[in-house]
Structures are given as structure tokens and as C-alpha cells.
Amino acid sequence: MPAEKTPDSKMMEDLVSLCKRRGFVFPASEIYGGINGFWDYGPLGAQLKNNLRDAWWQDNVLMPPMGPNGEPVSVVGLDSAIIQNPKVWEASGHLAGFADPMRKCAGCGHFVRDDHLWETLATASEWHQSLLQEFTPISGAIDSERLMRWAKTRGKKLAPNLALVRNPEVTLSWIAQRVNGQPDAPPDMMEFTRYFATEQLHATGLQEPCPRCGGPLGEPKAFKLMFETWAGLVQDDEHKVYLRPETAQGIFLNYKNVLDTSRVRVPFGIAQVGKSFRNEVTPRNFIFRSREFEQMELEWFCHPDEARKWFEFWRDHRMQWWQSIGLAGDNLVLRQHESDELSHYAKEGVGTADVEYRYPFTAPGFGELEGIAHRTNFDLAAHQQHSKAKLEYFDQERNERYLPHVIEPAAGLTRGVLAILCEAYTRDESRASPEIMKFHPRVAPIKAAVFPLVNKDGMPEVAQKLHAELRARFGRLGMIETDPKQSIGKRYARMDEAGCPVCFTIDGETMTAQTVTARDRDTGAQEKIALDKVSDYVAQKLGV
């Protein structure tokens, strides 16, 4: 099927191209042919990422919003190691879940743990339970007509890829041969199930079915989603360590340390920003799913009874926050998880919600940007059990000892950068330079630019002076540019692609009337303002 270019995929191509051309994002190891799932951030990309990270830190750690009842909220920061004791990942469940051999269904692609297959079939497989009611394996007797009826009705719905459903005649003939061939040793339930999953007995041997769709499962394979390396010079299992797949565990590991040293009391939060690593099955879609990525996670510790209140608080705050930095339109939604898609740790909780963005490659659907989950006390309980450390909190006000519950707003910094890039990317064909990055001023990597209209008549000197003044006041927030070369239109256009919100041009009137031209990125509109008011103008534009 020839891949047809949709407007969205064209836009994505244009965006990727602009990112390369202007120095936002480069393919990692490009001169060596690249490396799947890794990306480098160029000068503008690094600054954009820093600005987003800083905004998050400021608004969630240094200056968090007031709590639900108007009380101050306390959040402290942390920066834990990427590599921790491997037992951490045993306790958290990351290691167990993926060190075990997994089998992939050829029909629906579902992954099943090999050692859990029969238990899953017995307890959690809808079609298998339905099918069991149609015969009694103990007696070994089968009612072919009844099974045929099941295959054509319920089976068709529940297990579309099961051999018995796809080709009941052939499958039932194998079973009949088996039952009649050895009447002394009737097949047990497992053997029946294998027969039900087998269409071409001689070609494939007995198959085992997918608990979800009934399709044949592939050979068990070890899927390792965590990056491994060795701490120490000897590369054996003794020294094997892992690169963290999430920053959250570092927070749980240090929860006691923070409590003991920071004078915080429940409820409080610990925040961390940093790189995480996952061997994604399929890195895809530019920087959306990469194997090295960056997270901004906050673990909010609270009393179990207050979990719902805080969940709703953080969920709403986090949604508003993304809106406040420029993802304000219909492209951003808050979506509550259905119960069947909850993570293992969130099953018992009050819920999970995702902040989702309509990326060009997910449109008209949405892709995850941040997840807000009630993790209950799953992690603290697991670490308490595995480490034997006492992690309970004594609540003086309640005179109660308990493991705090955790509300986790976990945002993707890398995904945030991508969403902001997508949201900012604008084409205006009526302009000589049609591509404009309409960044919110707070995250824009370049905050302002100063240009002499022409490179003579004293204008460059004035521009340099104004540039220095703006840099002294705003340089800590982002880049302040100046450039005396080439035509003014070309310099404006460059700033449009870099997403600089405003340019100031020193012109003839600056020399006589002490005014400059302020040129707006989004509208192209120009206005004259006093030279000595430029700094305040920028402050207002940046909201500082």
C-alpha cells in the first residue's frame, strides 16, 4: 500500500525539517548514520527544553499553587542517581515484569508472560471461561455440535483468532481423533485448550492460545525493557545494574531522607526532573517515543483518606499548567482512564487521568503528555517490604501511623517539548517567510532581538547598547539576539522560524526621536515605542 501523505504527516515532515534547519533537534549520531530512538537537542532545542523544565520547577516546586482549601502546598526537589541498587527494580516490579519470557500473539500482538499463561487463561480469559462451560474435560467427552455452535456464536465474538473459531471442522476433527484414539487417557483441560488453538496440527504441532483473542502464541522470548550495564570492571551478573526506567523510584527511595531532613509533613511533595531510559519496542514519531527521554515527576504524599481530594487538585492544576504555557486550544484534553487500562499499582486507587495532546501523528486522536495517577501506597509498601526499612509516617495531628498514599503527576519533558513545537508550528502562506514558531513567550528560546535597520550611521552602536541592556535584565530567561547583517526582512524571518516573540529595530528615528520599531512575531505588526521603554515592553511581553 503506497503511503499517502496526509496534511498532518506533511506538517510533521516540515516541522522535523525546520527543527534540523534551525537547530532545535538533530538525529543522534547523525554522522554515523544515526541510532534508532535517540535524538540530540541543538542550541534552540536545548534552550526550549531548559525553559520548559524551569517553568515546571518554578510552578510546581518553588511556587506551587495554593491547595484545595487555600492552604499552602509544600513541595521539595530531588535529584537522584540514574543507577540504583538493582533491588530497587525488583521491589518496584520493573524487573519481574520484563525479565520473564514473554510470548507474543500472532493474531492481536498481545504480550503474555509465559509462566502466567495458564493462570491467565483460567482466571482472566473471557473466551476461555466461556468455552469451558461447553464441555467437561474430566469425562473426556465432547459434544461437537455444541462446540460448533459456540464457535459460530459466542466464540466468534470473544476469540476471533482461535483455531476452533476460524476453522471449527478441521480443529474438531483433530480433537475427535485424539479422544477416540486413546480412550484410556482422556485429554486434560490444558490439552483440550491446545487442540482448540491448533488449526494445522501437522505443520505447527499443538499451539497455545492468546488469552485475549485466541490466536496462536509465539515462542517465549525474553523482553527486556530496561537498559542494563555493569557497575564495576567485571561484566558479570554480580555487577549488573540498570538505567532507571522512571524517575519516580528515586523519590520513593529518598522519601525517608527527605522527611528526616526537610521539616516537611504529610501532605507534601517531592519533585524530580531527569533522564529515563526504556528499550521501547518501537521508537517512533520523532521525539515522542525515544529510548532516552526526560521526565518531570512529582510524588505527592498524603493520607489515604485525602487521596481523592489531592488527585483532583493535581489533575486540574496540571491541566491548567500546560494551558498556561501555550497549549491552550482544543489540542489539549484531560482524559480519565477506564478501569481496564489502569496500571497494576493504580487498580486500587481513586483513578488515573492523562493530559493528552493531539499530535499531528495521532490526529484526530490524542497522545499522552502527562499521567496523573493515584499510586496508592504500592511503591512505599514494596520498598518497605524489600528493604526492611521502616517507611511508615507518624502523623501527630491524627495520632496515626501509616504509609502515605501517593498522587503522581508524571509529565514527559521530551513530549512537552514536542507538543510545544507542534502547537507553535504555523504556516502563513501570505508571508514571504511562511513558517513561524508561535511559542508562548515563557518557553521561547529567544526572548527578544535587536536589529540596526542598516549597518551604519550609528545604528549598530545603539543596537549593541540596547542588546546589552536587555541581556542584563532578561538574559537569564533565554537568549537575546542581535544581528547587524543582511536585510531587515531576512532577519525578521529568521526570528520567526526561531520563534522569537518580538524584534526591536533601531532606525533613523531612533537617532533623532529616541524611538524604536517593535515588530510582533505573530502579526507582523509594527509600532513605535520609546527607546527607554523597550526593557519594560519586553518585561510585559514575557509576563515578568
Next chain:
RNA sequence: GCGGGUGUAGCUCAGUGGUAGAGCGUCACGUUGCCAACGUGAAUGUCGUCGGUUCGAAUCCGAUCACCCGCUCCA
């Protein structure tokens, strides 16, 4: 992981067996008085990589890597 597509200058692309190209961008100089302006000039490529066929390969074949699209997956 499966199927399809693409890979030539920073970007977009032409070149289909015989000397490596264009537009834009970048840089320099000049000109220039408010939106990629104009003039002149310059730099930039092991044609993704490796191997094969051939007197000769960007071009044909094979493998491989990367990216894009569709399924799938993402505790």
C-alpha cells in the same frame, strides 16, 4: 516485530550505467532606509553504509542502518 515507502549540499529536490547538479539557506564584499530586497563572489558532497555485477555504479543487484506511513506494542 510485520508490511509499504524514502535516503544525493544545511533544507527542498532533479539526475535511471559514462566529468556531481538546481533553488533556497549560509558566509564575504558592496548597495540598502522596515518583512527571506538587489549585485558580485565563496564555501559546502566518500550520492546513508558495506558488499556484488560492470571497462565504468548516485543509477543495476544483495545486505545493513536511519527516517516516514499503516498495523502492533509501550508493566
